[in-house]
Amino acid sequence: MSSSQKAPLKIAKPFARSDGGLTIYLMDASPGLFGGDLQTIICRIGCNSSLYLTNQSSCKIHPSHTQELSLQMQTFYIENGALFEYIPEPIVPYEGSRYEGATTLYMQTGGSAIIGEILTPGRIGRGEVFLFRKFQSTFSVYWDEQCMVWDTLVIEPMRISNRLIMGTFTHVGTLYVLSEMMNESHVVAIRKVLDSIVGIDVYAGCSALQKNGMIVRMLGNHAWRLQEVMRECHMHIRKIIFGLEAIDIRK
Amino acid sequence: MDQAMLPLLQLADSSFPTGAFSHSFGLETALSEGTITSASDLHAWLEGFIVGSFATMEASAVYFSHSLLSDHIQDWNEIEYIDTWKEPITLLDLRMTLSKLARESRIGSVKIGRQYVRMGMQLYPDAHLQIYDQLIQSGSCFGNAAIAHGWVCSYLGVSAETAILTHLYTSVNALIQNAVRAAPIGQTQGQHILSSLFLHMEQVTSHTIAQPPAFLHLANAAILHEIQAMRHETLYSRLFMS
Numbered sequence: 150m151s152s153s154q155k156a157p158l159k160i161a162k163p164f165a166r167s168d169g170g171l172t173i174y175l176m177d178a179s180p181g182l183f184g185g186d187l188q189t190i191i192c193r194i195g196c197n198s199s200l201y202l203t204n205q206s207s208c209k210i211h212p213s214h215t216q217e218l219s220l221q222m223q224t225f226y227i228e229n230g231a232l233f234e235y236i237p238e239p240i241v242p243y244e245g246s247r248y249e250g251a252t253t254l255y256m257q258t259g260g261s262a263i264i265g266e267i268l269t270p271g272r273i274g275r276g277e278v279f280l281f282r283k284f285q286s287t288f289s290v291y292w293d294e295q296c297m298v299w300d301t302l303v304i305e306p307m308r309i310s311n312r313l314i315m316g317t318f319t320h321v322g323t324l325y326v327l328s329e330m331m332n333e334s335h336v337v338a339i340r341k342v343l344d345s346i347v348g349i350d351v352y353a354g355c356s357a358l359q360k361n362g363m364i365v366r367m368l369g370n371h372a373w374r375l376q377e378v379m380r381e382c383h384m385h386i387r388k389i390i391f392g393l394e395a396i397d398i399r400k
Numbered sequence: 401m402d403q404a405m406l407p408l409l410q411l412a413d414s415s416f417p418t419g420a421f422s423h424s425f426g427l428e429t430a431l432s433e434g435t436i437t438s439a440s441d442l443h444a445w446l447e448g449f450i451v452g453s454f455a456t457m458e459a460s461a462v463y464f465s466h467s468l469l470s471d472h473i474q475d476w477n478e479i480e481y482i483d484t485w486k487e488p489i490t491l492l493d494l495r496m497t498l499s500k501l502a503r504e505s506r507i508g509s510v511k512i513g514r515q516y517v518r519m520g521m522q523l524y525p526d527a528h529l530q531i532y533d534q535l536i537q538s539g540s541c542f543g544n545a546a547i548a549h550g551w552v553c554s555y556l557g558v559s560a561e562t563a564i565l566t567h568l569y570t571s572v573n574a575l576i577q578n579a580v581r582a583a584p585i586g587q588t589q590g591q592h593i594l595s596s597l598f599l600h601m602e603q604v605t606s607h608t609i610a611q612p613p614a615f616l617h618l619a620n621a622a623i624l625h626e627i628q629a630m631r632h633e634t635l636y637s638r639l640f641m642s
Contacts, residue, residue, distance in 0.1 A: 285619065298498060299498035300498075300501060301499065301619040301620060302619070303456065303619035303621050305621075308451075309451050309621055313444065313447055313448035313452060314448050314451075314452040314625075316624045321623055340634060352624070352627055353627065354502070354626075354627035354628070354631045356502045356503045356629075356630040357503045358501070359497070359498055359506065364501050364630075366623065366627050366630065368623060368627065
């Protein structure tokens with residue numbers, strides 16, 4: 150493994166897992182992203198290697214007096230036979246903040262990835278609910294340089310009422326699974342998982358992507374609950390598609 | 401007299417055979433799961449769809465397609481420099497299609513788009529929709545009704561504003577007609593809802609014209625509608641294909 154970093158981001162010492170993969174925690178020594186900040190994460194997962202990437206705590210998005218955007222660019226290259234799992238902690242946009250994020254995956258034939266994202270409406274405990282200005286997250290996947298997934302989620306609470314687009318829910322979660330091994334039976338299996346653990350507090354759906362993948366999208370009212378549902382789906386996918394046991398990531 | 405009025409009425413008519421009336425894009429799930437039980441619920445659902453999805457996706461696609469062709473074609477009898485606008489059309493088509501994350505919505509949108517292109521080629525052979533059709537046949541494009549509509553409107557000399565507005569009207573009207581067919585919402589109520597949404601359609605259109613988003617910056621916000629569209633795949637009883 151080779152790595153380089155620039156403060157305030159730090160790559161913690163990796164952990165080798167019993168299943169042969171590596172687990173890496175990204176640490177952020179700053180209080181989060183401020184307006185005008187740009188955070189860049191680039192990672193290449195080489196042939197036949199396996200990486201579980203996560204971070205220590207939620208990504209806090211602060212406002213800026215200059216109305217500048219907080220930018221986050223994440224680019225991942227997944228080579229043949231590699232498995233990349235990236236489940237960061239939820240994003241918490243503070244009052245008045247503006248966020249634009251782009252996550253791009255370049256998949257080589259034979260590569261696989263499981264990516265999760267959870268958006269909260271703000272610091273609910275202090276009554277900060279949908280007071281951010283803009284949240285925009287673009288997720289795209291290129292299979293052998295051909296764009297096959299293009300998902301841009303944009304939430305601007307001052308322009309569009311959250312009730313109209315999210316109903317009574319406040320949190321959004323998305324899990325993307327990308328693999329040539331994926332087929333319709335896996336979508337059916339994940340629907341069963343969702344049916345078994347989702348109550349009235351989570352509203353979820355899943356569907357096959359245009360090529361080599363599936364998306365699970367969910368709405369809820371608590372980050373921990375969406376994390377729980379996401380984890381169940383994730384671990385089930387690990388087992389039925391990749392034949393891997395569930396792993397526990399300690400935090 | 402506005403030369404394009406009758407062609408526009410024809411394109412926006414519910415009998416124009418694009419197949420849009422076979423798709424609910426998640427509305428049937430909302431009706432079936434009991435999220436929509438009244439006319440006001442339906443109104444709110446459609447409002448969410450208009451501001452969360454149509455405004456940012458469909459309206460932008462009509463606008464971009466219309467302006468790309470209007471900017472590059474001075475004379476429809478002499479089409480030149482195809483390459484300068486073929487590439488952005490291809491990218492627009494790709495993103496419009498892939499952005500529909502529910503499989504049935506994606507397939508439905510492509511079917512409607514291709515049917516629109518076929519009809520457009522027959523009615524307006526000089527509009528050069530053959531170019532779009534060839535891109536679809538060769539696998540470079542999927543086919544999208546918003547793009548085809550912007551294209552035909554550009555050919556007809558219709559303004560971008562009218563092009564967007566007619567596309568919004570057609571899409572919303574199709575959904576309302578489907579709700580009338582699928583649920584205990586009467587035709588009269590349906591018409592009331594449609595006319596009460598005119599203001600939203602006009603606002604979305606004016607906003608798109610006044611502040612066109614950066615090219616290809618399409619975005620979706622209708623999360624609830626999208627999940628409903630995904631859940632339609634396993635709905636117990638289905639009247640519609642999506």
